[in-house]
Structure formats: C-alpha cells, structure tokens
Amino acid sequence: MIQLYSWPTSNGRKIHIMLEETGLPYEVYPVDIMKGEQFHPEFLAFSPNNKIPAIVDSNGPGARPISIFESGAILIYLAEKTGKLLPSDPRARMRVLQWLFFQVAGIGPLFGQRNHFSRAAETKHPYSIDRYENESRRLCKVVNGALEVNEYIAGDYCIADIAIFTWMRSYVDSGGDIGEMQHLKRWIVAVGQRPAVQRGLKILADKSGTLEHSDVVRDILFGASQLNQRLTSGNET
Numbered sequence: 001m002i003q004l005y006s007w008p009t010s011n012g013r014k015i016h017i018m019l020e021e022t023g024l025p026y027e028v029y030p031v032d033i034m035k036g037e038q039f040h041p042e043f044l045a046f047s048p049n050n051k052i053p054a055i056v057d058s059n060g061p062g063a064r065p066i067s068i069f070e071s072g073a074i075l076i077y078l079a080e081k082t083g084k085l086l087p088s089d090p091r092a093r094m095r096v097l098q099w100l101f102f103q104v105a106g107i108g109p110l111f112g113q114r115n116h117f118s119r120a121a122e123t124k125h126p127y128s129i130d131r132y133e134n135e136s137r138r139l140c141k142v143v144n145g146a147l148e149v150n151e152y153i154a155g156d157y158c159i160a161d162i163a164i165f166t167w168m169r170s171y172v173d174s175g176g177d178i179g180e181m182q183h184l185k186r187w188i189v190a191v192g193q194r195p196a197v198q199r200g201l202k203i204l205a206d207k208s209g210t211l212e213h214s215d216v217v218r219d220i221l222f223g224a225s226q227l228n229q230r231l232t233s234g235n236e237t
C-alpha cells in the first residue's frame, strides 16, 4: 500500500494523477500547507524540505518500506514500479527524463514565482511580475514548439506530460494567455480528457484554496515559519 501525503496544488496533483494512471492501491493523508502541517516532525522525517508531495510505499525495493519526496523522483519511482509511462529504451527514456527535469527545474519554480509575485505577494513589484510573467510565457512557447512535433511532449503519453499538465492547467486557470499556442491548447484538452487524469484531479479537490492569502498563511508559506522549522537530517530510504 502507498501512503500519499499531499495537498491539491500543481505539484501534489502530479502524483494524484500518476497513482490513478498506474492503478496502484493508495491511501491519502492530507497535509494542510496553509495551516503549517508540513512542519510536523513526523512529516519532516520523510520530507525534510517541508513540501508536499511525498509518499511512503510499504512494499518498496527489497520488500522493505521506502519513503520518497520530490514529485519528479516520485513519478520515476511509480513508473519504474509499474512499468508504465517511462519507456525502458535508453533513447526514449532520456526523451522523457529531459522534459521531466525541464518541468521540475524550469516550469515549477518559474511558474511558482509568477504565482507568488503576481498573486500571492502583498506588495506588487512590477519588475518581478514582468520577469516571471515573461519567463512563464517563454516556457509555454517551448512546450508549444515541442507539441508541434510530437502528439505528447516526448512522443507517447508519459510522466513528463503529467508533470507539465498540472502546471499548464493552473497557468491557464490563473489568467495565463496561451491564445495563439494551438498545439499546447490541443494537448491540454487531450490530457485533461484522460479518465485517470479526471479521477486524479478529484483527489483532495474539496480542499483547493486560493493564492490570495491571509497574513497568517503568508507567514506560514513565505515568512518566519519557514525559517523556524525544526530541521531534520533527511529521510531514511
């Protein structure tokens, strides 16, 4: 059984969708990051960066439990465990992994800063807003270009499509303009129509929040709470 520790954000939803795509049995443990539950010592023990998503698989390698944090690592783990959505052929595998890394190192942090400066930040700083709006738009164009060549981001539908999809969906929902990006628009519809994606998006959906935060939530997500947490030595894999 897999224990899923998550919250309905773009990073959390990647794993919600992947668990549905694989058909693995799992239990959901909500971690309310607006209330600071990501700082609980029991959670930090296996997610030392105080972020969702994380999983604990009671039946990991060697039939022993394993805990994993970082959504990209979790996607790879679940794909390898089930033989789904990550090809074993070395070239095809690298095509998927390069787009997965592009998401976790590029789209995630840059779109995240866009959300922060355009929506969450109390004071609006025009340079920062422009910087991350422009960079997010540039990344959308990169994805649109790849989807002009391939039906899915790396050829066949794969874990990189899942990783990019949840962020593109929230980009559009938060007013991001992909008007002339026909290939990206076509792909968002195609991925969004998959039954497993639709089931995954329902997980914890009743807990979805807003990016316009109260002072208390701002302090938890961006303020002193982030620095005063009890640091642990990392998870035991």
Ligand SMILES: N[C@@H](CCC(=O)N[C@@H](CS)C(=O)NCC(=O)O)C(=O)O
Binding pocket: 009, 010, 011, 012, 033, 038, 050, 051, 052, 053, 069, 070, 071, 072, 104, 108, 220, 221
């Ligand atoms: N690189 C991480 C990012 C995870 C992340 O940013 N999670 C956010 C929600 S989307 C979180 O848990 N934030 C709580 C906090 O920073 O205290 C991943 O891909 O898993």
